Structures are given as C-alpha cells and as structure tokens.
C-alpha cells in the first residue's frame with residue numbers, strides 16, 4: 001500500500017521563509033519551493049513556501065522538513081491508497 005502526502009504549510013508560523021529556508025535544504029527530491037506572491041519581494045510576508053511537487057515526497061520514511069522546521073510550520077498527512 002502506498003502513501004499519498006498532503007503537505008500543509010502554516011504561513012502564520014513560517015513568517016520569514018526567504019531567510020530561513022531550512023526545509024528547502026533538507027528535502028532531497030526538492031518537493032518544496034520558495035516563491036513570492038507579490039511584486040514587492042522586500043516584504044517577508046510576500047514570500048511563501050509551497051509544495052511544488054508533492055508527488056515526489058518520500059513519505060513517512062523521510063519527514064525531514066517537519067523535523068528541521070524551527071516554527072513547527074509543516075505538517076504532512078499521509079493517506080494510504
């Protein structure tokens with residue numbers, strides 16, 4: 001049975017993703033990405049981490065992004081199918 005990950009990122013906790021980036025550094029398959037949602041990229045609130053390629057997530061055996069996040073902002077749900 002496989003697990004399908006649903007990656008939730010709490011934007012209220014992840015307040016300065018452009019400076020932190022810890023989750024990006026530990027994700028070997030590059031599931032996560034840093035992007036900005038407004039042309040004014042000088043404001044931290046205009047940056048966010050997105051699960052760009054959730055289908056590449058290694059699943060429960062990994063969980064490195066959850067472990068490394070200092071704000072507890074990442075939650076991954078694994079649904080079997």
Ligand code: SF4
Pocket residue numbers: 007026027028029030031032056057058059062063064065066076
């Ligand atoms: S659980 Fe592992 S593979 Fe999946 S997003 Fe987090 S670091 Fe990347």
Ligand code: SF4
Pocket residue numbers: 009013014015016017018020021022023024049068069070071072073074
């Ligand atoms: S590790 Fe956590 S706080 Fe840091 S950028 Fe990733 S989600 Fe945001």
